[in-house]
Amino acid sequence: xxxxxxxxxxxxxxxxxxxxxxxxxxxxxxxxxxxxxxxxxxxxxxxxxxxxxxxxxxxxxxxxxxxxxxxxxxxxxxxxxxxxxxxxxxxxxxxxxxxxxxxxxxxxxxxxxxxxxxxxxxxxxxxxxxxxxxxxxxxxxxxxxxxxxxxxxxxxxxxxxxxxxxxxxxxxxxxxxxxxxxxxxxxxxxxxxxxxxxxxxxxxxxxxxxxxxxxxxxxxxxxxxxxxxxxxxxxxxxxxxxxxxxxxxxxxxxxxxxxxxxxxxxxxxxxxxxxxxxxxxxxxxxxxxxxxxxxxxxxxxxxxxxxxxxxxxxxxxxxxxxxxxxxxxxxxxxxxxxxxxxxxxxxxxxxxxxxxxxxxxxxxxxxxxxxxxxxxxxxxxxxxxxxxxxxxxxxxxxxxxxxxxxxxxxxxxxxxxxxxxxxxxxxxxxxxxxxxxxxxxxxxxxxxxxxxxxxxxxxxxxxxxxxxxxxxxxxxxxxxxxxxxxxxxxxxxxxxxxxxxxxxxxxxxxxxxxxxxxxxxxxxxxxxxxxxxxxxxxxxxxxxxxxxxxxxxxxxxxxxxxxxxxxxxxxxxxxxxxxxxxxxxxxxxxxxxxxxxxxxxxxxxxxxxxxxxxxxxxxxxxxxxxxxxxxxxxxxxxxxxxxxxxxxxxxxxxxxxxxxxxxxxxxxxxxxxxxxxxxxxxxxxxxxxxxxxxxxxxxxxxxxxxxxxxxxxxxxxxxxxxxxxxxxxxxxxxxxxxxxxxxxxxxxxxxxxxxxxxxxxxxxxxxxxx
Amino acid sequence: xxxxxxxxxxxxxxxxxxxxxxxxxxxxxxxxxxxxxxxxxxxxxxxxxxxxxxxxxxxxxxxxxxxxxxxxxxxxxxxxxxxxxxxxxxxxxxxxxxxxxxxxxxxxxxxxxxxxxxxxxxxxxxxxxxxxxxxxxxxxxxxxxxxxxxxxxxxxxxxxxxxx
Ligand code: FES
Ligand code: FES
Numbered sequence: 051x052x053x054x055x056x057x058x059x060x061x062x063x064x065x066x067x068x069x070x071x072x073x074x075x076x077x078x079x080x081x082x083x084x085x086x087x088x089x090x091x092x093x094x095x096x097x098x099x100x101x102x103x104x105x106x107x108x109x110x111x112x113x114x115x116x117x118x119x120x121x122x123x124x125x126x127x128x129x130x131x132x133x134x135x136x137x138x139x140x141x142x143x144x145x146x147x148x149x150x151x152x153x154x155x156x157x158x159x160x161x162x163x164x165x166x167x168x169x170x171x172x173x174x175x176x177x178x179x180x181x182x183x184x185x186x187x188x189x190x191x192x193x194x195x196x197x198x199x200x201x202x203x204x205x206x207x208x209x210x211x212x213x214x215x216x217x218x219x220x221x222x223x224x225x226x227x228x229x230x231x232x233x234x235x236x237x238x239x240x241x242x243x244x245x246x247x248x249x250x251x252x253x254x255x256x257x258x259x260x261x262x263x264x265x266x267x268x269x270x271x272x273x274x275x276x277x278x279x280x281x282x283x284x285x286x287x288x289x290x291x292x293x294x295x296x297x298x299x300x301x302x303x304x305x306x307x308x309x310x311x312x313x314x315x316x317x318x319x320x321x322x323x324x325x326x327x328x329x330x331x332x333x334x335x336x337x338x339x340x341x342x343x344x345x346x347x348x349x350x351x352x353x354x355x356x357x358x359x360x361x362x363x364x365x366x367x368x369x370x371x372x373x374x375x376x377x378x379x380x381x382x383x384x385x386x387x388x389x390x391x392x393x394x395x396x397x398x399x400x401x402x403x404x405x406x407x408x409x410x411x412x413x414x415x416x417x418x419x420x421x422x423x424x425x426x427x428x429x430x431x432x433x434x435x436x437x438x439x440x441x442x443x444x445x446x447x448x449x450x451x452x453x454x455x456x457x458x459x460x461x462x463x464x465x466x467x468x469x470x471x472x473x474x475x476x477x478x479x480x481x482x483x484x485x486x487x488x489x490x491x492x493x494x495x496x497x498x499x500x501x502x503x504x505x506x507x508x509x510x511x512x513x514x515x516x517x518x519x520x521x522x523x524x525x526x527x528x529x530x531x532x533x534x535x536x537x538x539x540x541x542x543x544x545x546x547x548x549x550x551x552x553x554x555x556x557x558x559x560x561x562x563x564x565x566x567x568x569x570x571x572x573x574x575x576x577x578x579x580x581x582x583x584x585x586x587x588x589x590x591x592x593x594x595x596x597x598x599x600x601x602x603x604x605x606x607x608x609x610x611x612x613x614x615x616x617x618x619x620x621x622x623x624x625x626x627x628x629x630x631x632x633x634x635x636x637x638x639x640x641x642x643x644x645x646x647x648x649x650x651x652x653x654x655x656x657x658x659x660x661x662x663x664x665x666x667x668x669x670x671x672x673x674x675x676x677x678x679x680x681x682x683x684x685x686x687x688x689x690x691x692x693x694x695x696x697x698x699x700x701x702x703x704x705x706x707x708x709x710x711x712x713x714x715x716x717x718x719x720x721x722x723x724x725x726x727x728x729x730x731x732x733x734x735x736x737x738x739x740x741x742x743x744x745x746x747x748x749x750x751x752x753x754x755x756x757x758x759x760x761x762x763x764x765x766x767x768x769x770x771x772x773x774x775x776x777x778x779x780x781x782x783x784x785x786x787x788x789x790x791x792x793x794x795x796x797x798x799x800x801x802x803x804x805x806x807x808x809x810x811x812x813x814x815x816x817x818x819x820x
Numbered sequence: 821x822x823x824x825x826x827x828x829x830x831x832x833x834x835x836x837x838x839x840x841x842x843x844x845x846x847x848x849x850x851x852x853x854x855x856x857x858x859x860x861x862x863x864x865x866x867x868x869x870x871x872x873x874x875x876x877x878x879x880x881x882x883x884x885x886x887x888x889x890x891x892x893x894x895x896x897x898x899x900x901x902x903x904x905x906x907x908x909x910x911x912x913x914x915x916x917x918x919x920x921x922x923x924x925x926x927x928x929x930x931x932x933x934x935x936x937x938x939x940x941x942x943x944x945x946x947x948x949x950x951x952x953x954x955x956x957x958x959x960x961x962x963x964x965x966x967x968x969x970x971x972x973x974x975x976x977x978x979x980x981x982x983x984x
Contacts (some may be wrong), residue, residue, distance in 0.1 A: 067917070069914055072922070077910035078857070078906060079857020079898055080857070129870075167842065236920070239867065239869060240859070240923040241860070288922075289921060290921045291958055321863065542922065542958045613979075709959075712960030716957075738866070738896045739862040739864060741866055747954070
């Protein structure tokens, strides 16, 4: 890390590196995660899942499970009292499959018993007879219309075109390629877990759940339970990471159903293998792009075709596809565009939200294209990008005008100016751990090449396409102590750190108490789309300002001054004349102000049939540079350093931003060289941390960074969301660096798919078989 | 469900009654003894979230049969420092921003204590190598390395002060 001052703290207001209020509990192991909730007499729940990617259910016989001692309940689709299906956008996913199963892992039944081992035996005893059907596994067959429908709603989840400018324009220079992006897993560490406690009499239920969006969960759960939303109360249990995988329903409905049926609390926990089946993943995608540019390297047109495999159910596929195609141009000007996008249903694992939400896939394609353009134009990778950067006021390919601060050139130039690693290949000490392959001791310094790659990205913030996106916060001030209440899911990102900083800033108090995060206040929307700093930050800010206004009126009346002349100075209230100065603690003694506010962002609109419309709310930008060492014969890569300059608007908590940047880059590195869910014939083959490889401390290099601070006038606190951009262009930067290393080794690398595997580097599969 | 045995956890003899012999140490610590600090994120020895010390050795408690740990001293995060009085490693993790969701944290805290006890002044590469069995999905590890380094420096400074 460099160029970042995490500073000395005086008061934990905005701009200070305030520490997490839950930090001590987390390091001491007393913080309660959803999987830590239980207690005497709480039963265990477990789920029976389909072993087939596509099959008709002929018969389900649960009676053998009932005969096992310790089994308290066995439920199937017959036991769902309300709506039989759920889903974030389309309610197309069954609570339990009853007639057809559409992916390996689809829930069919659930049991409750006294011990996890009893549950396991009960699930094994349930008899399900299937008629196995041919799975639809090729997204192109769906696009071509040759695949049979595997769902009553059909197989096309979304088809959207973008036509902008003059489609007949051509460039002096044309580059094109087809790119493939593998299926990535969010791999949060805290597995799915929940505790459902039925109300006495069964008139309602309280669910303690690790989720990203309490109110949306509540709505979907209540529908399936046949209850009114008020009968279902959700409490945020400790969340062990999210990254998009907790936006959809997984075990929520099953746990509530079991608890309500038994009139007893039930807890359900997924195993790691089950978690791979139980939540949505990042969409695997195939993207063709063709860029047209002038001889000087100025982009004049982009053509593209996107095919996203949504898997068996819709989840957020339609929104992910929208994000992907509307980011075809990346952070660059592009006057003309012809884009065609498909998100389709197959019998693969369902896909939906993951950090970056469609833009990760688009960015790998457009940044690989920019490097091709640079080469064709004889420009270096930074120069080609700087020549094309978008500015505030530019029109995007959707016709929408960029209204945000857009310091892309600064991001690129500052990234390029960050220091390079001072160690040569293999390091000064010759420690083999520094070489690709590390402890395998396979690579030899003499055969290792070092490469450098650049990439940049644009990412929309908040929700799109006409969704009324809002957040709610309640602020109470009494005797100098502020209590904040909101339903904003704290998933590790640190909103619980930020919210008190806002209150201290606005109200001049030091003591801020956070109320329980639950559905006892209005919705906060989802902790996704890099939106909570802007949205829930905006709501907390508005509620605090409303309380401050009432406090000022109170002080003004008491002291005979104008409320409008008052302001907060540190922990005091002062008036313009300087005559009045009193502490907020004294001013609020014996009184109580309680205000609730919603923050809505400006409305957006749907795209028309040509993909034109003001569909997005706001944008942030980022650039990455990667330095990698590659052994071209062994196909091994060691990422040596990642540098980044990120457009953050305004840094509200330096330590938190550093954490988001480093953590996001680690996930981008994972997609670049390690992480992929492998499905063969519709069956996942690596549903474990043994076979699904996550970056460890040895894989993750040091990060050097600088924050580009140009406060965003449209953001309530001047700050842009910072969570997603680090994950987006880090992947193509690393791949570009591998290509650079291979070129130095005299190879002609394509590397048009991620993750990059050893065989892609060695090029084995391109050699003729003998 | 008929095993009875005694475990020696954080200096206290703890009786385990009517347990199934197939239960691993992680399950028994959490579900039978109520010690929830160790976490299960893979139950396959791949993530380190369940790290504890058994007989002074850092182990993945998900891979140890609880009944096989009889007679060995077991240390969990709960045994490192009393509530509200964090150890130097624990405090450094908070101060340095090494904690986000915190699910990996108890395992890393145990592993970092173990590392610093064995290797008081680890190089950055030693930290990376020794802690590479602990997966963190949130932080990208930078602040965790920083925390461990900060403790090493503080302990050296304290030792130097005590010696002079
Ligand atoms: S839970 Fe034991 S190593 Fe992952
Ligand atoms: S802080 Fe979330 S896994 Fe490490």
